[in-house]
Amino acid sequence: MNSELKEKLTKLAFNRSLPFCYNCYHECPTGHCESCGSDDLMRLVQGVGCEYGIEWIVQYILETELNPVNLEESFEELMRECYPETTKVGWMEFDTITLMKEQDPISWRSALAEHESNEESEGMIVSFDGGETYYSTDEVENLTSP
Numbered sequence: 001m002n003s004e005l006k007e008k009l010t011k012l013a014f015n016r017s018l019p020f021c022y023n024c025y026h027e028c029p030t031g032h033c034e035s036c037g038s039d040d041l042m043r044l045v046q047g048v049g050c051e052y053g054i055e056w057i058v059q060y061i062l063e064t065e066l067n068p069v070n071l072e073e074s075f076e077e078l079m080r081e082c083y084p085e086t087t088k089v090g091w092m093e094f095d096t097i098t099l100m101k102e103q104d105p106i107s108w109r110s111a112l113a114e115h116e117s118n119e120e121s122e123g124m125i126v127s128f129d130g131g132e133t134y135y136s137t138d139e140v141e142n143l144t145s146p
């Protein structure tokens, strides 16, 4: 799943950039420089930059066109749907989720981590940086499908 989407993103990055000879300082649409014959070319994205490789363009597309999924937020919303809004302890009434988070943060974190790995294994979310940032699989699909 991940590598398939990564491939699509890379393809998109190629489509949105042009080969560029830095020595002669011009675009080389054919893939090698008409002036010096070099095929050791950078990739140019108009108005953004010019660098070797394609990875930086993939990163740029991810950062500018997609919204990272806020799992903490969506997990909390999900939990709020599962449990009563407030919980009575003695004569006091507390917000259930706040109480849980405050009283056992370790348990909360581990449930969140489990939720994250479920979402990932079900293909709902996808990460291209080893779990640092997650994106909605649908969003990536929409972006990369012609």
Ligand SMILES: [Zn+2]
Pocket (backbone or CB within 6 Å): 021, 022, 023, 024, 025, 033, 034, 035, 036, 037, 038
């Ligand atoms: Zn050249």
